[in-house]
Amino acid sequence: MSPTEKSAVREAVSNVSRAGKPTLKTIAEMTGLAITTVSRALGNAPQISESTRRRVHAVAAEIGYLPDRAAQRLKTGRTNVISVLLDPHEEILGFGTSIMHGLARALQATSYHLIVTPNFLDGSNVDAVNYIIRNGMADGLIFSRTEPFDPRVRLLLENGFPFVTHGRTEFSTPHAFVDYDNFAFAYEATKRLIAKGRRKVTIILPPRRLTFHQYMLHGFMTAVREAGVAYEIPETLDLDSPADMIRDHVRRRSAEPDPPDGYTCPGEVSALATITGMSDNGLTLCAEYDIVAKQTSRLLSQIQPKVETIYEDLPAAGEAMGRLLLRRIAGENAEDLTMLLGPQFGFPTP
Amino acid sequence: MSPTEKSAVREAVSNVSRAGKPTLKTIAEMTGLAITTVSRALGNAPQISESTRRRVHAVAAEIGYLPDRAAQRLKTGRTNVISVLLDPHEEILGFGTSIMHGLARALQATSYHLIVTPNFLDGSNVDAVNYIIRNGMADGLIFSRTEPFDPRVRLLLENGFPFVTHGRTEFSTPHAFVDYDNFAFAYEATKRLIAKGRRKVTIILPPRRLTFHQYMLHGFMTAVREAGVAYEIPETLDLDSPADMIRDHVRRRSAEPDPPDGYTCPGEVSALATITGMSDNGLTLCAEYDIVAKQTSRLLSQIQPKVETIYEDLPAAGEAMGRLLLRRIAGENAEDLTMLLGPQFGFPTP
DNA sequence: GGTGTAATTTAAAACGTTGTAAATTTCCGA
DNA sequence: TCGGAAATTTACAACGTTTTAAATTACACC
The missing domain is CATH 3.40.50.2300 (Response regulator)
Incomplete structure (x- = not known):
């Protein structure tokens, strides 16, 4: 960079702090090039010579030029x-x-x-x-x-x-979509409960209107049918229900005859609520019942390592x-x- | 609106779906006004006559005009x-x-x-x-x-x-700032623990570098000093520690001699972790120990209504x-x- | 009817960027 | 030394808005 360019840089830098952001015009004046040329050089357009391309980039970096997004967008x-x-x-x-x-x-x-x-x-x-x-x-x-x-x-x-x-x-x-295989989750989770010897499984499903309700139900039912085990699905409850509703339901149901002893919980909140509802009735995890939960943060396994989890990598x-x-x-x-x-x-x- | 304007509107509306968004120019052409006038009318500038102001607003609403944010910003x-x-x-x-x-x-x-x-x-x-x-x-x-x-x-x-x-x-x-009175929180929470007859209180503080660490410590210590009760403050732990670290610390400490029996938890996660750590040692909330927690969502009180909480309205x-x-x-x-x-x-x- | 003033409307420039089309320079071979 | 293609650079217009300054219209008064 020539001495005159150096001083031009100094000038422009002080301009920045004084007046406003450097623009293509700033660089154009400093390099003696046209605004269009500067724009192309920064955009690495093919018709710009390597030497000016480099020079423009150098100056732009020097003065901390950043394109104005509003102008670009317009x-x-x-x-x-x-x-x-x-x-x-x-x-x-x-x-x-x-x-x-x-x-x-x-x-x-x-x-x-x-x-x-x-x-x-x-x-x-x-x-x-x-x-x-x-x-x-x-x-x-x-x-x-x-x-x-x-x-x-x-x-x-x-x-x-x-x-x-x-x-x-x-x-x-x-x-375009990305989806988690909720069939696989529910199938696997329920199979694990059955493998632990649980006699009656249940699942807290997502709201019926959401697509993944179907996949999860299907996975759950497939595992149930394959094993020929008993099951039940709460009708008045879903994954979006407030935690206290889930807790109360679990507490109530576990005090009634023939309660489920294996819970598939597709959410961490529902798992925590289930644990609380059960322990209110004196039932303890891993002893009288089991949970397999979907885990999306590290929170659940940190607080309650006894809950078995299947990970969804959000x-x-x-x-x-x-x-x-x-x-x-x-x-x-x-x-x-x-x-x-x-x-x-x-x-x-x- | 005159018949010619009506048809102009129809024309412009079809333009919208065909070409692009309506702009000030669209409205200007439809009303026969200048772009400047339209801009002012929409901006409710004082020098625009009430009649044109109304007319412009009507047309703008009709064709669903929305100002281009990029242009405004530029x-x-x-x-x-x-x-x-x-x-x-x-x-x-x-x-x-x-x-x-x-x-x-x-x-x-x-x-x-x-x-x-x-x-x-x-x-x-x-x-x-x-x-x-x-x-x-x-x-x-x-x-x-x-x-x-x-x-x-x-x-x-x-x-x-x-x-x-x-x-x-x-x-x-x-x-400008908005802050929660964390002194008041810690003071009040600790006083409640003491009022419940707890003999030794503790608190999980925020990281030392954050401003509200000081306020909380001060509130806690004020309540402790006023009551002359025993206390301890874990040194290796703070509110940002992973839940398992908090749980393990609580479990370990509660098995050692002279453990605290009153916990001030300035976060819901720390409260849950504390409950789990204690119950691992067979200690139950409200019986052998108490917690007063800061509550920022409805989650904690829904899952664990036995935890006493003080609300922070985020x-x-x-x-x-x-x-x-x-x-x-x-x-x-x-x-x-x-x-x-x-x-x-x-x-x-x- | 003309004049001055207030009320209303307008044209033109600008914000910073990119695309088009044209201008300039460079370079090669004749 | 010169045409001419290729390489490189440039001027100008445009995106849609607001602002400045100027132009037009309306109004009241003599």
Whole structure:
């Protein structure tokens, strides 16, 4: 760098702190190049000579240039933003945050920012999706807890908006998704209970309207039928029920005749509530009954190591969703962007 | 609306679905006004006549006009975004999400969007703050878990960037904050234990580097000294320790001579871990020992109603932080924007 | 009817970036 | 030394909004 350029740099740096951010214009003036050239050089366009490319990059680094996202967005129409739709039910025990962990990892080296659109405000989730589509608030969307004919998915498909769901649907049009194999979870968990010699198993299922209710029920019933063991499924209760309802139900039921002695709990809160309900009746884990729970954080096994758990790796799911979404935005075919993550390992579906 | 305008509307609406979003230009063409006039009319500028103001608003509503945030941001330099810095330690039990709940409520009727900058990526929290300041990624910042001389606060103060912390600091320059009265919590909780006849109390304190460590210690010690009761404070443990460490410590300690029988737990996880550790030794809550815990979600009291709790209203804190931040952005003096929320009620400090 | 003033509307520039199309320079062989 | 293609650089317009300053219209008064 020549002496005059050095002083130009010094000048511009002081400009930064005084006036405002350095822009392409700043660099253009410092290097004596045109704004367009600078833009191309920074974008590593092919028609720029290697020497100027290097020089521009050097100066940009020197003065700490960062492109103005608002201007880029206005010009290109792309936001460089990925939005996560967060549902109130995902709050507890960091469900949402675990996924975001993985998402952040997937987007780390990219120019994408991760923004969370909490659904906390009154409106339904569909409104939020609509708003994001119509305002172009993001280049892609991620959300979970899908229903078989999820209205959010329908809306996004109709508008050709890139998205990845956590959970499958039953639309004939394919879309990108990452899902946990809840059939395998319920099947495996229930088999373990039976293997421990439990005579009557039960399961706290997700709300009926969610897709993974079906998978879990199927896994549970398959294990039950294979072993020919007794079972029951609480009708008035689901995984979204408040913990006290679960606790009270378990307490009440375990005092009645012919109670279940094997619990499949697809959530950590339900497992804790079950333990409390049972111990209220003087029943102790591993002695009078067993639990196999789905574990998504380290909390449960830390507090209650006696609960047997099957792991669902939410950060991994988040990371997968991030990667799939990037590929979807880049134009890849949705049907090639699906993943089913097993209890132990993840593998892409064909 | 005249018939020609009606058809103009129809035309523009079909334009929307075909081409792209309606802009000021769309409305200008439809009404025959200039773009400037439309902009002013929508902004309710005083020099616009009431009749055109109404007409423009009507047309805008009709075609579902929404201002382009990128363009607004580019022109005005304001992002209309409030950013929340999320710390990994805030994940569990929806600490962060509770606060966001309140924030969302505070920003609901405003034009502000709430975006979460997860600190999940390797970098320190300070880097994130720096990035947000230098890129103008937001108009204001919110974060928690302050240290007495928090480097994030220092950086923001130096740059005159609007922010509100959850937690106090010891800088001489005042800044906006919302804090929970942890002195009152620890004092009250410990007094309750003593009132139940417990002979030796203990407390699991937050990490020493955080400001609220001091307040809590002070509250605890004040209650201890007033009652002249025995106490101990675990040195190798804090509120951020993994649950199993807390559980193991409690189990070990309760088997040694002269164990504490009254636990002040400033977190729900630590309370659950304590219960488990004690019950491993055959000790039962309310009989051989008592717990008074800080409750931030409904989870703990639902699962374990026998734990006595003192409530910290995080959504309320979030909402307060949101409101204060808006006022700070609007230019109000930072020293007037502080709040200390008590265990029962919140009141502004003078 | 003309004049001055207030009320209302407008054109033009700007924010920082990128895409298009044109201009300039470089380099080669004749 | 010169044409001409290739390589490199450039000017200009545009994205949709707000702001500044200027233009137009309306109104009241003499």
